Amino acid sequence: MRFSKWIVSAMFTFSICSSCPLFSQEQSSKPAVKTGAKEAAKPKTGAPLDSVMKALYAAHTFEQAAVAPDGKKVAWVETLLGRDGAPDGHTAIYVADRESGGAPKRVTAAALQVARAEGSLDWSPDSRQMAFLSDAVKPGQLQLYVVSASGGPAKKLTSAKGLLATPRWSPDGKTIALLSTENATRAAGPLVAETPETGEIKDAFFEQRLALVDLATGDFRQISPADMYVYEYDWSPDSARFAVIAAPGNGDNNWYVANLYLLDAGPPGLMKAIYKPPLQMANPAWSPDGKRIAFIAGLMSDEPSVGGDIYTIAAAGGEAKNVTPEMPTTANWLAWTGQGKIVFGETVEGDSGVAMVDPDGGPIDSLWRGQEQVSAGLWGTNISLARDGKTSAIIRSSLSDPPEIWAGPIGYWRPVTHRNTEVKPAWGEAKSIHWKNDGYNVQGWLIYPRNFDPSKKYPMVVAVHGGPGAAVQSKWPDSGNFVMALAGAGYFVLQANPRGSYGQGEAFTRANVRDFGYGDFRDILAGVDQALGVAPIDPDRLGLTGWSYGGFMTMWGVTQTNRFKAAMAGAGIANWLSYYGENKIDQWMIPFFGKSVYDDPEVYAKSSAINFIKNVKTPTLVIVGDSDGECPTPQSYEFWHALKTLGVETQLVVFEHEGHLFAKPQHQRERIRRTVAWFDSHLR
Numbered sequence: 001m002r003f004s005k006w007i008v009s010a011m012f013t014f015s016i017c018s019s020c021p022l023f024s025q026e027q028s029s030k031p032a033v034k035t036g037a038k039e040a041a042k043p044k045t046g047a048p049l050d051s052v053m054k055a056l057y058a059a060h061t062f063e064q065a066a067v068a069p070d071g072k073k074v075a076w077v078e079t080l081l082g083r084d085g086a087p088d089g090h091t092a093i094y095v096a097d098r099e100s101g102g103a104p105k106r107v108t109a110a111a112l113q114v115a116r117a118e119g120s121l122d123w124s125p126d127s128r129q130m131a132f133l134s135d136a137v138k139p140g141q142l143q144l145y146v147v148s149a150s151g152g153p154a155k156k157l158t159s160a161k162g163l164l165a166t167p168r169w170s171p172d173g174k175t176i177a178l179l180s181t182e183n184a185t186r187a188a189g190p191l192v193a194e195t196p197e198t199g200e201i202k203d204a205f206f207e208q209r210l211a212l213v214d215l216a217t218g219d220f221r222q223i224s225p226a227d228m229y230v231y232e233y234d235w236s237p238d239s240a241r242f243a244v245i246a247a248p249g250n251g252d253n254n255w256y257v258a259n260l261y262l263l264d265a266g267p268p269g270l271m272k273a274i275y276k277p278p279l280q281m282a283n284p285a286w287s288p289d290g291k292r293i294a295f296i297a298g299l300m301s302d303e304p305s306v307g308g309d310i311y312t313i314a315a316a317g318g319e320a321k322n323v324t325p326e327m328p329t330t331a332n333w334l335a336w337t338g339q340g341k342i343v344f345g346e347t348v349e350g351d352s353g354v355a356m357v358d359p360d361g362g363p364i365d366s367l368w369r370g371q372e373q374v375s376a377g378l379w380g381t382n383i384s385l386a387r388d389g390k391t392s393a394i395i396r397s398s399l400s401d402p403p404e405i406w407a408g409p410i411g412y413w414r415p416v417t418h419r420n421t422e423v424k425p426a427w428g429e430a431k432s433i434h435w436k437n438d439g440y441n442v443q444g445w446l447i448y449p450r451n452f453d454p455s456k457k458y459p460m461v462v463a464v465h466g467g468p469g470a471a472v473q474s475k476w477p478d479s480g481n482f483v484m485a486l487a488g489a490g491y492f493v494l495q496a497n498p499r500g501s502y503g504q505g506e507a508f509t510r511a512n513v514r515d516f517g518y519g520d521f522r523d524i525l526a527g528v529d530q531a532l533g534v535a536p537i538d539p540d541r542l543g544l545t546g547w548s549y550g551g552f553m554t555m556w557g558v559t560q561t562n563r564f565k566a567a568m569a570g571a572g573i574a575n576w577l578s579y580y581g582e583n584k585i586d587q588w589m590i591p592f593f594g595k596s597v598y599d600d601p602e603v604y605a606k607s608s609a610i611n612f613i614k615n616v617k618t619p620t621l622v623i624v625g626d627s628d629g630e631c632p633t634p635q636s637y638e639f640w641h642a643l644k645t646l647g648v649e650t651q652l653v654v655f656e657h658e659g660h661l662f663a664k665p666q667h668q669r670e671r672i673r674r675t676v677a678w679f680d681s682h683l684r
Contacts, residue, residue, distance in 0.1 A: 332380030337389030480668030625658030
């Protein structure tokens with residue numbers, strides 16, 4: 001869940017588990033496979049699928065874009081590709097003049113010809129220097145560096161052991177703050193592979209603390225309490241204090257109950273709670289006059305996936321004020337302008353948008369909206385904003401255009417990079433479609449198959465997004481995206497944003513509370529009917545898939561209807577009652593279910609697919625990582641075991657030492673091959 005800061009999992013050294021606790025692996029490089037009543041589909045790689053995967057891995061991707069405070073230069077973090085054409089965990093930092101169009105220069109703490117993991121950059125207030133993290137000295141161990149924006153050698157500032165993240169210059173330019181986790185055994189967050197636990201199991205916390213580095217003396221000191229996990233922070237304008245979002249204890253789990261604190265920058269580092277939100281909160285930002293703190297609050301299912309309304313609170317504490325009440329969109333990120341206005345990124349149905357609001361009252365002004373995704377490196381819609389409140393830098397992409405760095409006034413950006421000019425989509429056109437259900441207006445994306453022929457009828461696979469607090473936007477797919485591989489392999493793909501999603505305000509996001517699998521699944525089925533009415537789709541060749549919450553909806557969906565002729569449930573949840581005691585982040589469930597499973601088991605039972613398992617007739621492939629702490633492997637095993645026992649065609653594939661997000665390119669490719677082969681064997 002700490003992926004919102006900068007993905008570090010690829011840089012961290014893990015111990016590899018040689019066996020799965022449930023069943024043995026075939027080989028260290030292959031997933032374990034369990035088959036059901038019939039012969040399982042064997043994954044085959046044909047020329048069309050090979051070309052799709054080549055397109056998925058061909059694009060250079062970007063982790064971060066950052067405009068200098070004066071707006072004159074743009075820096076970015078770019079992923080590097082290995083010999084096999086896939087990202088190899090290495091990243092590079094580049095900087096370019098925004099207006100001159102000159103060639104970008106690489107900024108590094110290592111030799112130019114050496115690949116390293118470098119990123120998480122931040123500009124100095126005077127725009128002359130950049131701070132960044134690099135593992136130039138020891139692979140896997142990040143350290144803090146500072147370098148001149150005009151070039152020259154980088155200066156190493158830390159000799160830390162553990163994880164470092166999110167460096168930020170103080171407004172006076174004298175100090176750099178960053179987040180530090182000493183002696184961590186793995187990268188932060190439940191999205192990465194969990195460390196195997198044996199022997200007596202006890203709670204073990206590795207607290208992420210706020211630390212300061214004095215640029216004059218090189219002094220490094222942690223200032224937040226040792227028992228407090230700090231998730232996000234922002235400097236006060238006078239460099240004397242911080243606004244921090246933090247919670248004591250388990251960092252992965254307690255983000256859902258984190259509070260807003262004030263923390264002194266000077267000794268003894270006093271910390272004072274000023275606000276306890278009713279739900280989740282993120283993105284604290286201090287006003288230019290130092291009198292207020294803005295933040296986003298709402299119902300959020302995952303730490304990096306921020307969404308809600310915008311609030312402000314006096315720096316001294318008190319009542320929080322919603323400055324975007326009943327807003328029909330979802331705020332994902334915010335920043336103050338020098339004039340005291342708030343610029344924010346938003347999800348508008350399935351589109352991206354940038355808007356501005358006066359926190360003292362007045363209408364919300366839309367600055368830009370597009371059928372694409374713009375990001376500065378976080379999840380959702382966000383930008384890097386210069387001091388003038390207008391100039392910005394973004395990573396811009398859509399399902400038709402691969403990512404590039406763009407910069408300029410908001411909505412009038414110009415390309416800075418041209419890394420992917422030769423990369424073309426290996427799938428068809430993406431169309432935004434709308435439909436009504438149960439009084440809700442619902443939006444989704446219908447992706448056409450590659451080489452679409454309007455005279456033919458095609459199969460369609462419905463792909464349900466994770467979260468549920470998230471939204472599908474038109475974004476160039478990640479390299480392991482099995483959903484877009486299906487569109488490249490000749491399928492229509494429907495990706496809906498049903499109730500519970502971001503994009504239509506907080507009431508819409510909360511509309512599936514205590515109702516998982518009911519209203520939201522009806523929205524999806526209504527979307528299937530809409531797609532059948534607008535495109536040549538064979539109603540007898542429909543499939544269902546999804547990952548995480550989408551994996552749950554797939555398991556749930558095949559117990560509620562026999563309309564789908566094949567399914568792939570990825571990292572799903574079969575039984576909410578047993579899941580409550582198995583997952584590493586049970587705090588997320590309380591806002592959605594109202595109470596714990598021990599206080600209200602009935603509400604968990606009514607949405608558990610396992611309680612309706614005898615209805616299933618749909619052949620279902622089940623895929624999961626053996627080290628998934630967010631949707632643990634036993635959930636997939638339980639669902640597969642039930643189908644196998646009941647004689648339903650099924651297959652279970654468990655990937656060794658993969659967490660909730662698959663990190664290894666060979667495993668990402670294997671997941672694509674197996675998924676496409678499964679649907680091919682049942683829908684062709």
